[in-house]
Amino acid sequence: MAIAPLSNINGSNPGLLRLLSKSNPSLPSISLPHKPMRFKVAAMSQSKSHWASINEDLVTHLKHSIPIRPPLVVFEPMHHLTFAAPETTAPALCIAACELVGGRREEAMAAASALHLIHAAYYAHEHLPLTDRARPKPKINHAFGPNIELLTGDGLVQFGFELLARSNDLTAQDNSDKILRVITEIARAAGPQGVIDGQYCNFLYTQSNWKDSSQVEMIKRVSEKKEGELHACAAACGAIVGGGSEEEIEKLRKYGLYVGMTKGMLYGIGRNYEKCLVKEEVDKLRTLALNELRDFNNGVELAAISSLVEAELCNA
Amino acid sequence: MAIAPLSNINGSNPGLLRLLSKSNPSLPSISLPHKPMRFKVAAMSQSKSHWASINEDLVTHLKHSIPIRPPLVVFEPMHHLTFAAPETTAPALCIAACELVGGRREEAMAAASALHLIHAAYYAHEHLPLTDRARPKPKINHAFGPNIELLTGDGLVQFGFELLARSNDLTAQDNSDKILRVITEIARAAGPQGVIDGQYCNFLYTQSNWKDSSQVEMIKRVSEKKEGELHACAAACGAIVGGGSEEEIEKLRKYGLYVGMTKGMLYGIGRNYEKCLVKEEVDKLRTLALNELRDFNNGVELAAISSLVEAELCNA
Numbered sequence: 001m002a003i004a005p006l007s008n009i010n011g012s013n014p015g016l017l018r019l020l021s022k023s024n025p026s027l028p029s030i031s032l033p034h035k036p037m038r039f040k041v042a043a044m045s046q047s048k049s050h051w052a053s054i055n056e057d058l059v060t061h062l063k064h065s066i067p068i069r070p071p072l073v074v075f076e077p078m079h080h081l082t083f084a085a086p087e088t089t090a091p092a093l094c095i096a097a098c099e100l101v102g103g104r105r106e107e108a109m110a111a112a113s114a115l116h117l118i119h120a121a122y123y124a125h126e127h128l129p130l131t132d133r134a135r136p137k138p139k140i141n142h143a144f145g146p147n148i149e150l151l152t153g154d155g156l157v158q159f160g161f162e163l164l165a166r167s168n169d170l171t172a173q174d175n176s177d178k179i180l181r182v183i184t185e186i187a188r189a190a191g192p193q194g195v196i197d198g199q200y201c202n203f204l205y206t207q208s209n210w211k212d213s214s215q216v217e218m219i220k221r222v223s224e225k226k227e228g229e230l231h232a233c234a235a236a237c238g239a240i241v242g243g244g245s246e247e248e249i250e251k252l253r254k255y256g257l258y259v260g261m262t263k264g265m266l267y268g269i270g271r272n273y274e275k276c277l278v279k280e281e282v283d284k285l286r287t288l289a290l291n292e293l294r295d296f297n298n299g300v301e302l303a304a305i306s307s308l309v310e311a312e313l314c315n316a
Numbered sequence: 317m318a319i320a321p322l323s324n325i326n327g328s329n330p331g332l333l334r335l336l337s338k339s340n341p342s343l344p345s346i347s348l349p350h351k352p353m354r355f356k357v358a359a360m361s362q363s364k365s366h367w368a369s370i371n372e373d374l375v376t377h378l379k380h381s382i383p384i385r386p387p388l389v390v391f392e393p394m395h396h397l398t399f400a401a402p403e404t405t406a407p408a409l410c411i412a413a414c415e416l417v418g419g420r421r422e423e424a425m426a427a428a429s430a431l432h433l434i435h436a437a438y439y440a441h442e443h444l445p446l447t448d449r450a451r452p453k454p455k456i457n458h459a460f461g462p463n464i465e466l467l468t469g470d471g472l473v474q475f476g477f478e479l480l481a482r483s484n485d486l487t488a489q490d491n492s493d494k495i496l497r498v499i500t501e502i503a504r505a506a507g508p509q510g511v512i513d514g515q516y517c518n519f520l521y522t523q524s525n526w527k528d529s530s531q532v533e534m535i536k537r538v539s540e541k542k543e544g545e546l547h548a549c550a551a552a553c554g555a556i557v558g559g560g561s562e563e564e565i566e567k568l569r570k571y572g573l574y575v576g577m578t579k580g581m582l583y584g585i586g587r588n589y590e591k592c593l594v595k596e597e598v599d600k601l602r603t604l605a606l607n608e609l610r611d612f613n614n615g616v617e618l619a620a621i622s623s624l625v626e627a628e629l630c631n632a
Contacts, residue, residue, distance in 0.1 A: 073516050074508045125470060129447055130462040146446040150466075151515050154441060157470070158507030161477055165499040176492035183481040183499060191474030192390045199467050200389050 050304040054092045054105070059083075061109050062116065065163060077144045077152040078159070084143070085120035088227075089263065089308060090234040090256075096308075097235040097252045100301045103242020110167035111182050111237045115230065117160035118190045121153035126199070133203075161187075175241070182237045189233030198225030202269055216277055223264025224257070231260025251292045258289035259309050286310075366620040370408045370421070375399075377425050378432065381479060393460045393468040394475070400459070401436035404543075405579065405624060406550040406572075412624075413551040413568045416617045419558020426483035427498050427553045431546065433476035434506045437469035442515070449519075477503075491557070498553045505549030514541030518585055532593055539580025540573070547576025567608045574605035575625050602626075 068079050091112035098108035127140050128150055142149065164183055168176050188194060202222045235256030239249040262285050264270060265278045289309040296302050384395050407428035414424035443456050444466055458465065480499055484492050504510060518538045551572030555565040578601050580586060581594045605625040612618050 071509075071513060071516075073520065074513050078508055122470065125466055128444075128466065130466065131445055132461040132463050145448040147448050147519055148516070150441055150444065150446065151512050151519075152508075153470075154438065154473070155508035155512040157473055158503045158512070162500055162503035162507060165496045165503060168493075168496055174493075176496050177490075180481045180484055180492050180495060184478055187474045187478035187481060191478060192394055192468075192471035193387075196467050196471040196474070197387060197390050200387075200464070203463055203467070204389065 046300055047304040047307045050096075050300060051092060051307075054095045055087070057105060058091055058095065058109070058112055058116065062113055065113060066159070074152075074155065077148050078155060080143050081124050081149065081152050081156065082117065082120050085116075085123040088116070088119045088230070090119065090227075090230045090260070091116040093231055093256055093259065093305070093308065094234040094238040096301065096305045097238030097244075097256070098242035099238075100252070100296055100298055100305055101239050101242040101244030101248050102298075103238070103244070107241045108238045110164045110179075111186070111241055112234070114160035114164045114186055115234050115237075117156045117163070118186070119230070121156035121160075122190075122195065122199070124149045124153040124156075178241055181240055185233050185237050185240070189229045194229035194233070195226050198222050198227075198229065201225060205269075215273060216281060219265055219270045219273060219278055220261065220281060222269045223261045227260035227264035227268050228257045229260070231263065232257035235259075248296075251295070255289050255292040255305075255309075258285045258292070261285050262289070262309060362616055363620040363623045366412075366616060367408060367623075370411045371403070373421060374407055374411065374425070374428055374432065378429055381429060382475070390468075390471065393464050394471060396459050397440050397465065397468050397472065398433065398436050401432075401439040404432070404435045404546070406435065406543075406546045406576070407432040409547055409572055409575065409621070409624065410550040410554040412617065412621045413554030413560075413572070414558030415554075416568070416612055416614055416621055417555050417558040417560030417564050418614075419554070419560070423557045424554045426480045426495075427502070427557055428550070430476035430480045430502055431550050431553075433472045433479070434502070435546070437472040437476075438506075438511065438515070440465045440469040440472075494557055497556055501549050501553050501556070505545045510545035510549070511542050514538050514543075514545070517541060521585075531589060532597060535581055535586045535589060535594055536577070536597060538585045539577045543576035543580035543584050544573045545576070547579065548573035551575075564612075567611065571605050571608040571621075571625075574601045574608070577601050578605070578625060 062082055066075065066079050066082055069075050094112040094115055095105055095108045099105060127142070128146050144152070161183065164179060164186070168174065168179050190196070198221075201218075205218050205222065232253045233256070236249050236253035239252045244252070262282050265282055265285075266275070270278050286309050290306060293302065293306050378398055382391065382395050382398055385391050410428040410431055411421055411424045415421060443458070444462050460468070477499065480495060480502070484490065484495050506512070514537075517534075521534050521538065548569045549572070552565050552569035555568045560568070578598050581598055581601075582591070586594050602625050606622060609618065609622050
């Protein structure tokens with residue numbers, strides 16, 4: 001990785017960025033804030049096509065990995081729930097982080113797929129009709145009954161780990177140490193001290209009465225454990241499989257954490273609250289996030305990855 | 317592994333074995349069928365203490381791995397659900413297979429723990445009150461609400477994979493290739509083409525009207541995918557981490573498959589049907605299972621592992 005300062009990273013144009021950003025706020029959007037306007041527009045367009053290309057490759061890989069084949073009773077709901085979940089930026093961030101440290105896209109594809117499959121499984125489980133849960137608003141369309149959606153979620157998680165563990169057999173090089181490290185990272189982030197802890201807290205908070213003064217802390221805590229941990233893990237995993245240094249891995253882990261927290265605060269649990277409540281926190285997180293990218297200077301890859309958090313500010 | 321024929325393996329005494337077997341039929345029980353009676357009793361006692369010692373070590377390892385610690389909202393239900401699930405013989409079989417091929421018990425402990433945690437998670441998920449499910453009979457005691465039990469199940473699966481992936485850091489030797497292979501084995505067996513497929517079939521069958529002639533096939537199919545795949549995987553994983561040859565791994569995989577199928581046919585889905593319906597199939601499976609052990613001759617370890625399927629016949 002080449003080292004260079006990322007100057008004037010806060011000088012973006014929110015209006016222009018909002019105009020160019022995708023309609024789905026959970027998708028990676030675009031910006032390149034530290035260049036004159038004509039370069040900005042070109043770079044934004046480049047970042048946008050960079051994310052689009054990452055997402056396209058990821059979808060192709062997932063479709064290839066989960067074809068609709070016998071037993072249909074198993075693979076039809078698997079295929080459906082894999083693509084029914086709203087997109088999350090974590091898998092794409094994993095690939096972008098891999099490319100930022102000089103790795104090849106295909107090196108991060110298994111980790112990114114596993115992250116997406118776990119996200120899809122948890123989304124299905126979060127929307128099961130359980131007796132002690134408030135019904136989700138808006139209601140989602142259930143293509144299958146609750147029992148099948150529960151089982152399919154369990155199956156998606158296992159399939160994600162299988163894809164990841166098997167990925168070592170697909171390359172000539174032995175990457176077993178890296179893959180084991182990635183499995184540990186993902187299992188920990190998606191587990192009881194990461195996303196599951198966030199889901200517990202989310203559930204407890206939704207059953208409590210929160211005053212304005214503590215709402216922000218609650219939103220921040222849930223966002224840190226849910227979207228924050230998953231994005232932190234995604235970026236770190238991308239850097240690991242891409243061959244990044246320990247310093248790069250930790251910088252990208254922190255970048256992912258801040259990106260994920262802004263996602264959660266704006267579109268996760270935070271979506272139920274007034275944006276003005278969290279704006280100050282989101283501003284702080286954005287600055288912290290961009291600071292972590294200061295020592296990277298890989299042109300297109302840097303512009304793309306930094307656009308994730310730039311876009312969040314614009315949409316706030 | 318030393319090679320020797322296992323002679324007269326079918327000559328056991330069901331009455332005596334039943335007398336000595338544990339009251340819980342899901343626990344590994346004991347027998348050594350091919351010796352005069354006084355040796356039989358001594359060997360049975362040895363096998364019994366061998367299984368007891370394996371289970372004791374496994375419980376100690378799990379208690380150490382999942383202490384009740386903050387955040388309590390996460391670790392209390394995790395600890396509870398880990399030990400609330402009825403014991404399955406799969407994790408103990410994993411350890412016994414490792415010892416049979418000459419491995420050390422601690423080499424199989426992480427794989428056995430992951431198998432138990434996935435079993436505990438699926439047990440919790442299978443007993444969630446979903447609207448399209450028949451209520452389980454007998455009803456189980458739910459210490460926590462459905463939402464917490466669902467989330468905790470998800471957490472247990474992740475924690476199992478984390479334990480397994482991290483186990484490479486605990487030894488001086490680099491076993492990353494073996495551990496990745498075990499992760500692939502477990503994820504596949506517990507996934508959409510293994511246990512999850514069995515659960516789907518079980519669910520579909522419980523909603524259908526089955527005539528006597530097809531009941532046995534249905535019981536056999538569900539038992540093969542649920543208990544069969546899990547025990548096959550457990551035995552294969554034990555042989556892998558214990559350093560067994562490919563031939564030994566495949567023999568133990570088949571042995572595990574037949575053992576698991578007898579478990580399912582007698583105590584899984586088959587428990588709802590008359591034992592006489594499945595007795596003929598169970599007899600066949602027992603013979604097939606013991607045939608797979610013919611080339612092993614490791615004394616106590618062989619007696620212990622073969623007692624699993626001997627006991628099934630006695631309890632039939």
